[in-house]
Amino acid sequence: MSILVVGSVAFDSVKTPFGEREHILGGAAMYFSVAASFFSDVRLVGVVGDDFGPEHEAVFRERKIDISDLERIKGQRSFHWKGEYGFDLNIARTLDTQLNVFADFRPKLSDAARAADYVFLANIQPQLQREVRQQVKPRIVAADTMNYWIENNRDDLLETLKGVDLLIINEAEARELARESNLIRAARRILLMGPARLVVKRGEYGAVMFSENSYFAIPAYPLEDVFDPTGAGDTFAGGLMGYLAASNASDEGTMRRAIIYGSVMASFNVEEFGCDRLRRLTYEEIDQRFKTIKTITQFADSDAPRRSISAGD
Amino acid sequence: MSILVVGSVAFDSVKTPFGEREHILGGAAMYFSVAASFFSDVRLVGVVGDDFGPEHEAVFRERKIDISDLERIKGQRSFHWKGEYGFDLNIARTLDTQLNVFADFRPKLSDAARAADYVFLANIQPQLQREVRQQVKPRIVAADTMNYWIENNRDDLLETLKGVDLLIINEAEARELARESNLIRAARRILLMGPARLVVKRGEYGAVMFSENSYFAIPAYPLEDVFDPTGAGDTFAGGLMGYLAASNASDEGTMRRAIIYGSVMASFNVEEFGCDRLRRLTYEEIDQRFKTIKTITQFADSDAPRRSISAGD
Numbered sequence: 001m002s003i004l005v006v007g008s009v010a011f012d013s014v015k016t017p018f019g020e021r022e023h024i025l026g027g028a029a030m031y032f033s034v035a036a037s038f039f040s041d042v043r044l045v046g047v048v049g050d051d052f053g054p055e056h057e058a059v060f061r062e063r064k065i066d067i068s069d070l071e072r073i074k075g076q077r078s079f080h081w082k083g084e085y086g087f088d089l090n091i092a093r094t095l096d097t098q099l100n101v102f103a104d105f106r107p108k109l110s111d112a113a114r115a116a117d118y119v120f121l122a123n124i125q126p127q128l129q130r131e132v133r134q135q136v137k138p139r140i141v142a143a144d145t146m147n148y149w150i151e152n153n154r155d156d157l158l159e160t161l162k163g164v165d166l167l168i169i170n171e172a173e174a175r176e177l178a179r180e181s182n183l184i185r186a187a188r189r190i191l192l193m194g195p196a197r198l199v200v201k202r203g204e205y206g207a208v209m210f211s212e213n214s215y216f217a218i219p220a221y222p223l224e225d226v227f228d229p230t231g232a233g234d235t236f237a238g239g240l241m242g243y244l245a246a247s248n249a250s251d252e253g254t255m256r257r258a259i260i261y262g263s264v265m266a267s268f269n270v271e272e273f274g275c276d277r278l279r280r281l282t283y284e285e286i287d288q289r290f291k292t293i294k295t296i297t298q299f300a301d302s303d304a305p306r307r308s309i310s311a312g313d
Numbered sequence: 314m315s316i317l318v319v320g321s322v323a324f325d326s327v328k329t330p331f332g333e334r335e336h337i338l339g340g341a342a343m344y345f346s347v348a349a350s351f352f353s354d355v356r357l358v359g360v361v362g363d364d365f366g367p368e369h370e371a372v373f374r375e376r377k378i379d380i381s382d383l384e385r386i387k388g389q390r391s392f393h394w395k396g397e398y399g400f401d402l403n404i405a406r407t408l409d410t411q412l413n414v415f416a417d418f419r420p421k422l423s424d425a426a427r428a429a430d431y432v433f434l435a436n437i438q439p440q441l442q443r444e445v446r447q448q449v450k451p452r453i454v455a456a457d458t459m460n461y462w463i464e465n466n467r468d469d470l471l472e473t474l475k476g477v478d479l480l481i482i483n484e485a486e487a488r489e490l491a492r493e494s495n496l497i498r499a500a501r502r503i504l505l506m507g508p509a510r511l512v513v514k515r516g517e518y519g520a521v522m523f524s525e526n527s528y529f530a531i532p533a534y535p536l537e538d539v540f541d542p543t544g545a546g547d548t549f550a551g552g553l554m555g556y557l558a559a560s561n562a563s564d565e566g567t568m569r570r571a572i573i574y575g576s577v578m579a580s581f582n583v584e585e586f587g588c589d590r591l592r593r594l595t596y597e598e599i600d601q602r603f604k605t606i607k608t609i610t611q612f613a614d615s616d617a618p619r620r621s622i623s624a625g626d
Contacts, residue, residue: 181401185537205515217519246620247618257613290615296528303596304556306596309375
């Protein structure tokens with residue numbers, strides 16, 4: 001099955017406590033598609049400027065990601081994000097954002113894009129997500145969003161969510177969207193907004209998935225070295241959707257394994273800058289980490305040993 | 314097998330967003346022993362004042378907890394803690410601490426106490442924990458501590474840790490003790506300090522356990538209503554140690570199930586003030602939540618579906 005992702009292809013300048021890199025390939029749609037490409041065909045709709053050169057095309061080409069719908073704007077530059085992380089790698093500090101070509105981005109879908117079976121609406125303006133949604137008839141539409149849209153385009157976002165099957169957001173976004181601090185209650189509210197499933201990304205604490213009748217929780221793969229967390233959430237979504245599309249199923253068991261693959265892909269991504277680690281990732285490595293997550297979460301059934309306490313003893 | 318717990322029996326005045334209670338029975342050793350009593354015989358060493366009356370004794374008596382080593386000091390009052398929680402129930406704000414009889418607490422162990430097979434050194438001064446440790450020869454010694462001792466009695470604490478098999482602390486304490494922000498690295502350092510196993514409590518994110526060759530992670534039981542988190546950590550330790558003592562084993566599988574029981578007991582405890590919920594808890598309820606945690610963490614084995622990408626395709 002084929003996947004369509006609509007979102008940003010960008011250049012990032014990133015500084016972490018472990019090093020820095022200037023103008024490396026980034027963007028939600030890039031991270032998503034590279035991760036998903038391990039499992040499924042992927043087509044990307046986005047926009048870049050003149051600074052997107054052959055060496056950047058190569059990243060997509062070597063992963064056989066279809067970028068024929070990636071729009072090129074002459075005489076302009078691509079979206080650029082500059083940020084840094086302190087020792088608490090959960091918190092990114094944005095130093096500069098230049099939207100450039102992304103400021104006027106209106107996704108243009110080819111016939112092939114419209115025919116996709118699985119669609120991921122990466123974090124862009126909810127109105128644009130909805131425009132894409134209206135042009136496709138896939139089996140599953142997944143979406144991401146961010147605090148900015150929750151705060152400033154809430155009505156628009158709520159309208160978009162009505163057409164989303166699977167919402168993949170982080171914990172702070174879930175609480176803010178639901179206006180509820182308890183995550184279990186927050187999830188219940190969000191499931192009333194449209195999505196049949198909600199996946200909440202919790203960084204080093206793993207991820208949880210909610211549906212009306214099920215709950216699933218996994219820890220993160222235990223990493224001693226987190227180098228650059230940029231793109232972890234989109235890589236997670238890419239692994240998840242890639243596995244779903246490859247399985248072409250959405251039962252609870254498949255969804256659970258999809259989350260594990262998402263988590264595995266994200267765990268690799270944060271080990272190096274940009275998509276460097278994913279570019280040389282092997283299936284053997286993916287299988288190894290899947291097995292490890294299984295191993296670190298298993299335990300045998302048990303009934304509590306009864307201690308007899310009777311009155312008057 | 315019998316358990317000895319040494320620590321505080323106290324009175325707490327607690328305010329949460331959901332209500333408040335004055336002078337209710339609390340203290341680490343109380344929460345621990347009530348939880349552990351579901352699985353094993355428990356003997357408590359601690360100290361209280363005149364304000365510890367028959368109604369408080371009844372809590373221990375109905376759970377068949379042996380308090381014959383609970384010292385009573387005439388003319389003085391018991392340890393009293395006053396605190397409140399905001400909507401972020403992870404953070405307790407201490408409004409008042411009156412050590413009272415606890416200021417001069419020197420644990421006095423009877424012969425029966427010295428003969429215990431499992432010992433839990435609740436959070437008290439590391440020097441006192443060590444004095445207790447030197448008087449017992451149990452199969453397993455577990456201990457808790459807190460930021461105050463890590464910051465102010467570090468050398469003392471490190472000396473105590475040499476005689477501890479199982480350290481049960483929260484995440485911030487683990488990072489501070491190890492002086493390392495990455496938890497996986499922090500755990501590795503702590504395991505070099507003495508304990509063969511480290512259990513890290515993460516509140517709503519569950520718990521993780523480390524040994525030299527193993528790692529285990531579980532999510533918390535999903536709760537929509539957390540009413541009063543006071544004593545959750547000690548209840549967790551009580552369920553854990555209670556199950557270990559009942560099983561009289563410490564292999565990886567037993568340890569994993571012990572953590573689940575700890576987590577289950579803590580999940581009940583936070584549903585009401587003080588130990589109210591535990592006092593009317595049934596084994597059927599415990600078994601139910603154990604099964605639920607199993608259900609929400611299970612997923613099938615899988616190998617990544619391979620997508621063929623060959624050069625030049």
